[in-house]
Every structure is written in structure tokens, then in C-alpha cells.
Amino acid sequence: MQIEISAQKRTLQGKGASRRLRGSGKVPGVVYGGENPAQAIELDHNNLYHQLKLEAFHASILTMDVEGQKEPVLLRDIQMHPFKLQVLHIDFQRVDPNKKIHMKVPLHFINAEISPGVKLSGGIVSHVLTELDVSCLPKDLPEFITVDLADLAAGHTLHLSDLKMPEGVEIPALLKGENLPVATIVIPRSVAAEEAAAVVSAAEIPTTVQKKEGVAKEGEKKDAGKKEAGKKK
Structure with missing residues (x-):
């Protein structure tokens, strides 16, 4: 996915200049790295804000167009406003195609x-x-x-x-x-609890059957004893 960013060179710098720039709907930034010196730039805030929503924008080689001069760059840093949906500053790094x-x-x-x-x-x-x-x-x-x-x-x-x-x-x-x-x-705990309860229930079934069988046999013994006593009388 090819993503291109348009920017202009930024001449005025400093906190006051950056504040006025943001007030006019622009974002101050910088492009650095490679053989060329770092270049201060400014970008349109609305376009940049929508591009930042793209996943590929954060993990792709981008094409930076600074007043007609294009070069490949990577997004390296974003500074956002603490509570406003506003980009305060952005950094890009130039890419050398022969270096990892x-x-x-x-x-x-x-x-x-x-x-x-x-x-x-x-x-x-x-x-x-x-x-x-x-x-x-x-x-x-x-x-x-x-x-x-x-x-x-x-x-x-x-x-x-x-x-x-x-x-x-x-x-x-x-x-x-x-x-x-x-x-x-x-x-999940609920699933594990249900499985444990099922195992316990399955384990208790033979015991219950054995108890019932034991009660039945005991009853049979008592009935047999009563019959024998009746015969002796």
C-alpha cells in the first residue's frame, strides 16, 4: 500500500511559531536522517489526522513530498494533545534502501x-x-x-x-x-467450573448406585432373618 504525504518547508521555528501554526490548522514536524540535514516541515492537520487512522501509515514506507521533492520516509514519533484530538508534532526518518x-x-x-x-x-x-x-x-x-x-x-x-x-x-x-x-x-472460570462439576457428578454416580445396592441387599438380609425367626416359632 503506497501512502504519500504532502508537506511544506517550515521557516519559522520556536514555541510561539508552532503555536500559531497549530492555530491555523497545521502541524509542525521534522524529517531527519540520511545524508541530508534535518528539515523542519509543516503539514495539514486534517489530512494527517485521517492518515494516522490507517494501520499501514504506522508500519509502511511512506512517500514524503516536500514542495515537489519526494523521498521515502518512516513515521518515527507523534506527539498528541493530552485531551484534544489534535496532533502537536510529528517526526519522520529518511530511509536508505540499502540499509536494514x-x-x-x-x-x-x-x-x-x-x-x-x-x-x-x-x-x-x-x-x-x-x-x-x-x-x-x-x-x-x-x-x-x-x-x-x-x-x-x-x-x-x-x-x-x-x-x-x-x-x-x-x-x-x-x-x-x-x-x-x-x-x-x-x-474462563465459568467453563472450568462447569467441567469440574461434570467430572464430580460423573464420579458420584457409581457411588450412589453402590449405596442403593448395599441398602437393597441389607433389606434382603433383614427380610430373610425375619422369615427364619418365623419358621422357628
Whole structure:
């Protein structure tokens, strides 16, 4: 998915200039990295705010158009107003196509509804991670990583080593020996309580039958004793 951002060069800087810029519906920002010096920029707030709602905007190579000059960039930092729906500042980093980048990409979970832990055991999928830090060349950067839960059973956990990664994409955590959990199946207390009650009930049935049989046999013995006593008389 190709996303392009339009921006203009920003000449006036400082808190006062940034405040006036925001008041006019603009967002101050900066583009840095690469061989060129950092460039202060300004962007239209409404357009930027709608683009920030796109998942791909946060995990894709973006095309930055600064007054007709285009270059690939990554979104690196956003500063939001504490309580208003307003972007206060935004940072972008230039991308070198020949150098690996580190980026957090979202995880998309599929087939949870057909996994044994959900379908057979009534469990609920617990997402331990919702995004993953990856390392790759810019051309190999995926918009998301698919996590297939089709074989996940109750009480089992899916780890980083279980993920199928796109070609050219690495997980830095695994290279450090950190095989972190990604997702697991949790059995709700209500379901566990019902299963426990069913087991207890099933275990009590033979005991009850034995007690009834024992009572019946005892009654038969008493009747036989009474008959013998009647004969002796």
C-alpha cells in the first residue's frame, strides 16, 4: 500500500511559531536522517489526522513530498494533545534502501474460531503481543505479520519461533535468544467450573448406585432373618 504525504518547508521555528501554526490548522514536524540535514516541515492537520487512522501509515514506507521533492520516509514519533484530538508534532526518518531498518509491525490473528482450544474447550484467545519489532531492508517491510491460531490447543502457547515470517524479515528478539510468547488459550472460570462439576457428578454416580445396592441387599438380609425367626416359632 503506497501512502504519500504532502508537506511544506517550515521557516519559522520556536514555541510561539508552532503555536500559531497549530492555530491555523497545521502541524509542525521534522524529517531527519540520511545524508541530508534535518528539515523542519509543516503539514495539514486534517489530512494527517485521517492518515494516522490507517494501520499501514504506522508500519509502511511512506512517500514524503516536500514542495515537489519526494523521498521515502518512516513515521518515527507523534506527539498528541493530552485531551484534544489534535496532533502537536510529528517526526519522520529518511530511509536508505540499502540499509536494514527496525520497525514495529502489527500482528493479525487468524483462525482463532477453529482452533481446538476455542472450538473444543470453550477457551478464549489471549493476545500477549499485538505488534512485533522486526528488522529488514525497506523493500521487505511487511504491513503486518499473520499469526495462524488454527492448531492452538487449550493450555498451549504460541511463541515467536512458531511464527512464519516473510522472506528477508528477521525478529531481533529471537536473535538475542528471547523466544517471547505471542498468544495463548485461556479457559474462563465459568467453563472450568462447569467441567469440574461434570467430572464430580460423573464420579458420584457409581457411588450412589453402590449405596442403593448395599441398602437393597441389607433389606434382603433383614427380610430373610425375619422369615427364619418365623419358621422357628
